[in-house]
Amino acid sequence: MAKAAAGTVDMAYERLRDKLVAFDVKPGARLNESEIAADLSMSRAPIREALNRLVADGMVSLEPGRGFFCRKLSVREITDLYDVRLDLETGALVVVLSSATDAELAAFVAKWRAELARGESLSLDELVSADEAFHLELAAMAGNGPRMKFLHNINDRIRFVRRINLEAPDRNGEALAEHGRLLEAIAVRDWKTAVETLREHLARSTDEVRLMVQSALARIYADEVA
Numbered sequence: 001m002a003k004a005a006a007g008t009v010d011m012a013y014e015r016l017r018d019k020l021v022a023f024d025v026k027p028g029a030r031l032n033e034s035e036i037a038a039d040l041s042m043s044r045a046p047i048r049e050a051l052n053r054l055v056a057d058g059m060v061s062l063e064p065g066r067g068f069f070c071r072k073l074s075v076r077e078i079t080d081l082y083d084v085r086l087d088l089e090t091g092a093l094v095v096v097l098s099s100a101t102d103a104e105l106a107a108f109v110a111k112w113r114a115e116l117a118r119g120e121s122l123s124l125d126e127l128v129s130a131d132e133a134f135h136l137e138l139a140a141m142a143g144n145g146p147r148m149k150f151l152h153n154i155n156d157r158i159r160f161v162r163r164i165n166l167e168a169p170d171r172n173g174e175a176l177a178e179h180g181r182l183l184e185a186i187a188v189r190d191w192k193t194a195v196e197t198l199r200e201h202l203a204r205s206t207d208e209v210r211l212m213v214q215s216a217l218a219r220i221y222a223d224e225v226a
Contacts, residue, residue: 012042012050020059020070021156023220031060031068057153071157073217075210078161082204085154088147092139093198097189100141108141109187112179119176127172128163134179138186161212164219175201 016036019025031051037044051068054060061069071077096105112134122130132155140148155162166172178201185194204212 008042009046009049009053012036012040012046013053015040016047016050016054017057017059017156020054021159023070023073023160023216025070026220027070027072027217029070030066031070033068058157073161073213073220075206075213078158078213079204079206079209081154081158082202082209085151085158086199086202088151088154089135089139089202090195090198092142092144092147093194094191095142095144096138097186097191097194099143104141105186105189108138109183112183116176116180116183119179120173124163124167127166128159131162131166131175131179132159161209161216164215165212 016031025031033044033047033051037047040047051060052062055062055068059071061071063069100108115130115134119127119130136148136151136155139151166175178197182194182197182201184190185197
């Protein structure tokens with residue numbers, strides 16, 4: 001019974017997280033537990049538990065006496081998340097280059113060289129998924145579970161903005177080229193070049209993030225513009 005209840009909470013959590021990641025719910029909008037329960041054909045109890053988990057994830061805010069609300073999209077938050085991502089991935093890269101075996105590095109490089117070769121033929125959704133997979137797989141080689149949990153959470157919270165960033169044809173090509181340079185440095189354990197390339201690839205100025213957030217908000221509210 002408890003296992004079934006936990007499964008229902010997990011299902012509610014995943015369905016709600018997917019909606020929030022894609023901003024199917026407007027930033028700052030109130031999340032009505034009864035409406036969500038009806039929409040998902042569940043009772044309110046698993047919905048409330050799922051929402052509390054999403055509060056812990058930073059995807060939802062809880063205002064006492066008012067209820068749950070979709071997170072707001074702010075330049076400061078996205079900038080901070082990109083900075084934390086940069087720190088976490090750089091730390092993972094240093095560990096990988098010092099501890100991974102030659103065979104592990106060779107397998108990673110071979111796999112992603114092949115993926116890069118077909119990069120320009122990928123759809124935008126496929127490109128975003130491949131970009132996330134590349135970075136997560138590289139970081140996972142460092143073998144640090146808590147780091148990976150943080151990275152998965154950050155990816156969820158920046159995915160909408162990240163997707164818009166990769167829509168630009170010039171950024172798309174730049175990202176693929178940066179991945180290529182990073183692979184070349186990893187292949188020969190060139191720490192300095194690898195770290196510099198990763199930092200260049202991930203660094204985002206406040207001005208750039210502001211433009212990305214503005215574009216994201218314009219997309220979210222496009223249906224409300226006359």
